[in-house]
Amino acid sequence: MTSEIKQRIEQIRRSEVPEGYKKIHGDIVPLTWRQISLADCIVPYEEKTSVANQYPVLTSSRKGLMLQTDYYSNRQVTTEDNVGYNIIPFGYITFRSRSDDGRFKFNQNSIIDRGIISYFYPVFTFSDGVSCEFLLQLLNHTIYKKMFPYAEGTAQQVLSLKKLGRFKYPVPQIHEQQKIATVLSSQDKLIELKEKLLAEKQRQKKYLMQQLLTGKKRLSDFTVPWVATSLGNLFSERKETNCEKLQLLAITGTQGVIPRSKLDLKDNSSEDKSKYLKIRIGDIGYNTMRMWQGVSAYSDYEGIVSPAYTILKPVTDIDAKYFSYLFKLPETVFLFYRFSQGLVDDTRNLKYENFKKITVRYPSDRREQTAIAKVLSTADREIDLLRQDIDQEKQKKKALMQLLLTGIVRVTR
Secondary structure, eight states: OEEEEEHHHHHHHOOOOOOTTTTTTTEEEETOOEEEEEGGEEEOOBBBBBTOSOBBEEETTTTEEEEOOOTTTTOBBBOOOOOEEEEEETTTTTTTTTOOTTOEEOOOTOOOOOOEEOEEEEEEEEESSSSSHHHHHHHHSSOOGGGGGGGGGGSSOOOOOOHHHOOOOEEOHHHHHHHHHHHHHHHHHHHHHHHHHHHHHHHHHHHHHHHHHTTSSOOOOOOOOOOEGGGGGGGGEEOOOTTTTTTTTOSSSSSSSGOOOOOOOOOOSOOOTTTTTEEOOOOEETTTTGGTTTTEEEEOOEEEOOOOEEEEOOOOOHHHHHHHHTTTTTHHHHHHHHOOOOOSGGGOBOHHHTTTEEEEEEEEEHHHHHHHHHHHHHHHHHHHHHHHHHHHHHHHHHHHHHHTTSSSSOOOO
């Protein structure tokens, strides 16, 4: 960032108007920008289906509008009761009118000229003279929840297109809108490519787990037969308490065992931590109520965790890191489900007394356990680095939006 831009940002923060800028209703923007009302730009599209299964059904996801498919078969969903659904042609925009956490989505699926979507999703475009791509970025830059004071309804809040039209924004000339949209779209595509790479690496890791943790594929130099035994012969339960001076840890399903301070969540832990359980480096901790969902992790920390967790310590010469991966294998998670007690899923729990009865098959040679754990740990590190890279690209996108959509940085060439 140049010194000129930094100076401009500081001036605007102090509500000073830099040279070449002006104030429009409290916003400091370039002199050539003008304020528009969305009411003057929004063009509703109100065609609805008159025949069932007339067009492909679309659904809104974090990545945009997609074909609605069956979760298990991955086949296109067809419903008999989609008469009256909203038709959304290619190039049109929609959003979920009954949700305060939605985003505006563009129908950019070139394969689908016309799709249909639930009547909860208004369909519209913008009139000539403004860039749809630019305004879409602008709308998604606006914190969506700030729009919901304009929603109407008693039982359920609805943000109509009419209410959306109340919003006013300062915007540049059309050619600058298009250039800004191109820059931001390029960043979106970069993030999308890296997210696809992340999904592929996650798929590869799942394949490795399925092959290596079941013995379908053996690493070279290992020929000793695998054995089967109950988990009670491998792990005992650690029940050490009164360790309040140790750091508070959290056991998560995706991040493993981490300091509780690293979780971006409100700390609801009890003030009295005398009954909190000690977990040592090399232990495995699991959520007693959610072990059937695979919420367990190997600990690289020493600290204390909530009594809602069960702590396992190895009692024989095994590599606990290997077993932390084995506990994530779908077949093993299903065993945890079977041995959990409770009338419904919300009350299922896997206490140690039932955990120790479960039988697993594993390499009897500890060196093979360690070798497999290293392969999977390497895959984890690659995934974590890529996640961090994606997070940085998303932060870059936010910074670009803040600079470009406010006119602090100009894209005029």
